Amino acid sequence: MGRSGxxxxxxxxxxxxxxxxxxxxxxxxxxxxxxxxxxxSPGTAAQAVVASYLVAAIVLxxxxxxxxxxxxxxxxxxxxxxxxxCGAVLGMFAGTLAVLAVARVMMAAGGAATVPATVALLRxxxxxxxxxxxxxxxxxxxxxxxxxxxxxxxxxxRAFGWxxxxxxxxxxxxxxxxxxxxxxxxxxxxxxxxxxxxVLGTALLxxxxxxxxxxxxxxxxxxxxxxxxxxxxxxxxxxxERRVADPVVAFALFTSAPxxxxxxxxxxxxxxxxxxxxxxxxxxxxxxxxxxxxVGRLLVSMMGAMIVASLLAGRLVDRIGPRPxxxxxxxxxxxxxxxxxxxxxxxxxxxTLPLALLGLGVGLATPAAxxxxxxxxxxxxxxxxxxxxxxxxxLGGVVGVALLGRLVHLDGDRAAVLGEHRTVLAVFxxxxxxxxxxxxxxxxxxxxxxxxxxxxxxxxx
Numbered sequence: 001m002g003r004s005g006x007x008x009x010x011x012x013x014x015x016x017x018x019x020x021x022x023x024x025x026x027x028x029x030x031x032x033x034x035x036x037x038x039x040x041s042p043g044t045a046a047q048a049v050v051a052s053y054l055v056a057a058i059v060l061x062x063x064x065x066x067x068x069x070x071x072x073x074x075x076x077x078x079x080x081x082x083x084x085x086c087g088a089v090l091g092m093f094a095g096t097l098a099v100l101a102v103a104r105v106m107m108a109a110g111g112a113a114t115v116p117a118t119v120a121l122l123r124x125x126x127x128x129x130x131x132x133x134x135x136x137x138x139x140x141x142x143x144x145x146x147x148x149x150x151x152x153x154x155x156x157x158r159a160f161g162w163x164x165x166x167x168x169x170x171x172x173x174x175x176x177x178x179x180x181x182x183x184x185x186x187x188x189x190x191x192x193x194x195x196x197x198x199v200l201g202t203a204l205l206x207x208x209x210x211x212x213x214x215x216x217x218x219x220x221x222x223x224x225x226x227x228x229x230x231x232x233x234x235x236x237x238x239x240x241e242r243r244v245a246d247p248v249v250a251f252a253l254f255t256s257a258p259x260x261x262x263x264x265x266x267x268x269x270x271x272x273x274x275x276x277x278x279x280x281x282x283x284x285x286x287x288x289x290x291x292x293x294x295v296g297r298l299l300v301s302m303m304g305a306m307i308v309a310s311l312l313a314g315r316l317v318d319r320i321g322p323r324p325x326x327x328x329x330x331x332x333x334x335x336x337x338x339x340x341x342x343x344x345x346x347x348x349x350x351x352t353l354p355l356a357l358l359g360l361g362v363g364l365a366t367p368a369a370x371x372x373x374x375x376x377x378x379x380x381x382x383x384x385x386x387x388x389x390x391x392x393x394x395l396g397g398v399v400g401v402a403l404l405g406r407l408v409h410l411d412g413d414r415a416a417v418l419g420e421h422r423t424v425l426a427v428f429x430x431x432x433x434x435x436x437x438x439x440x441x442x443x444x445x446x447x448x449x450x451x452x453x454x455x456x457x458x459x460x461x
Contacts, residue, residue: 006125009074012179013118014138016081018145019169020111024053025149027104030162037162038097048101051217056108058394059209063202064109065116065387066248070197073117073124073383077180080114083107085173091166103166112390119386123374129318131375136314136367140307143363147303150296195246202248204240208233209391216402250384253377258322261441262373263389265326267396268435269362269369272333272428273302275400276358279408280351283421286410287345294348301352302359309363314371316364322372326439329364332357334432341425345418365439372442403427 027049035045068076087106094100122134156164208230215226241247254260277299284290284298309329316325336358343350370389377385407427408420 008179008182010118010121010125010134012176013077013114013121014141015172015179016077016084016114016176017111017118017138018141019084019172020057020108020115021142021146022149022152023104023107023111023165023169024057025146026153026156026165026168027053029150029153030157030165033157033162034097034100038100040097045097048097049104051214052101053104053108054394054398055210055213056105057112058213058391058398059206060109060112061116061390061394062205062384062387063248064112065120065383065385065390066198066202067113068117068120068383068386069381070246073120074180076113076117076383077121078177080110080112080117081173081177081180082110083113084110084169086110088166088169088173092163107169115390116383116386119370119374119389120382123377123382123386124379128375132317132322132367132371133314135370135374136310136312136317139310139313139363139367139370143303143306143310147299147307198241198244198246198248201237201241201244204233204237205248208237209395212395213398216398219405248384249388250381253381253385253388256376257441258376258443259373259385261438262322262369262371262376263392265330265369265435265438265442266366266373266389267392268431268438269330269333269366270393270396271400271431272337273306273358273362274397275404275424275428278401279404279421279424282408282410283417284345284348286417287414288348290348298348298351299355302355305356305359306363309360310367313364313367317368317371321443321445322368323439323442323444326365326368326372326442327436329361329366329368330432330436330439332361332364334361334429334436336361337425337428337432341422341429345421365435369439369442376443 031042031045031049034049035042038045040048064076064080084107087103087108087110090106091100091103094103118138122131122138126134152168153165156168160167211226211230211233215223215230217223218226238251241249241251280299281290281295284295313325313329336354339354339357340351343354345351373389374382374385404424407423410417410420412420
């Protein structure tokens with residue numbers, strides 16, 4: 001297949017993947033209208049359409065990636081688009097909140113099929129010397145989609161009502177499908193032994209991750225019970241995965257230092273970034289009475305810097321290797337957290353520089369980590385590796401938001417709120433120090449020289 005055909009196919013994959021983060025943030029502005037229409041409280045509506053989407057997106061990433069390795073990533077890309085479109089249509093015409101929740105789960109399942117397939121295709125279809133730029137573009141697209149979600153959602157809901165949040169998916173899926181229809185795989189994987197899909201492992205993983213996410217969100221006795229159930233489920237899961245012929249989670253991948261370090265670095269970066277997106281509006285609202293729109297404008301500096309840095313990072317990784325780029329990005333994040341901690345929040349405008357610096361750091365480190373981690377795994381396991389990495393990415397954000405709920409209460413005076421804010425920043429600093437250790441464990445040479453052949457897992461320093 002010609003290079004242009006591959007490019008159109010990968011463009012379709014990027015476009016389809018952008019719907020997962022877009023739908024995760026776009027729905028927030030529609031919650032009040034959805035709650036009123038179906039006669040439920042905002043909290044119940046949020047559990048039905050936000051929590052269900054989040055849980056499904058997390059627990060289905062690894063099985064989605066694994067199915068891509070078995071069935072083909074182009075097929076999984078197509079399946080993900082079909083699921084997203086079906087969920088969107090069902091959501092548009094939902095008559096009850098329960099049906100709307102089902103629609104959201106279908107859309108999350110579509111994203112869980114699409115995102116690992118896209119990451120795996122970037123690994124498989126592109127030559128090694130172009131993968132850094134590709135992962136940089138992927139990071140920029142996903143960041144942009146998450147960042148513009150509330151803005152797009154707000155305009156759609158204001159003009160057309162909450163069903164438009166679902167309808168907007170259809171033209172995007174349509175364009176992606178047209179582009180993908182012109183693509184054919186440039187590289188075909190070697191035939192693999194036919195083994196049964198790991199149904200039991202998938203069920204155990206799904207149950208354990210669901211209990212973990214719900215336990216983090218619940219708190220109290222219910223949260224402790226759910227977290228205990230997660231720990232109990234992990235024991236048979238690990239036992240089974242080490243014995244089954246083709247596990248849904250291949251623990252052998254974690255024997256590669258670049259894969260493990262890169263995956264953990266992305267999770268830690270997400271913990272910081274997504275937690276800050278939730279924490280800053282609350283703190284600024286309590287201290288300065290700043291409304292959500294003003295905070296949104298303030299966060300533009302972070303999202304803009306992240307997008308630009310992601311595009312730059314890909315080229316830098318291809319030229320100088322992932323380690324220096326990831327280290328520079330993580331150090332920039334630490335500097336941003338230090339600046340935020342030194343500020344007394346007297347004026348929101350003073351946060352523009354540290355937020356832009358944080359966006360710069362995340363934008364540099366994330367593509368470097370992704371490029372290094374995927375280059376270290378065999379092409380035949382790209383889907384499984386991408387699924388694990390995507391799961392870890394989302395878990396980082398979930399853990400961060402759960403910690404936020406336990407550290408920030410906003411029920412004291414200004415000094416107390418500032419103290420809670422700085423406690424959160426101390427947690428960020430600790431996470432980033434661990435991230436710096438991960439960055440230092442990445443390969444120092446170009447990903448083009450470190451790419452693992454299809455039958456090995458390398459630990460190249």
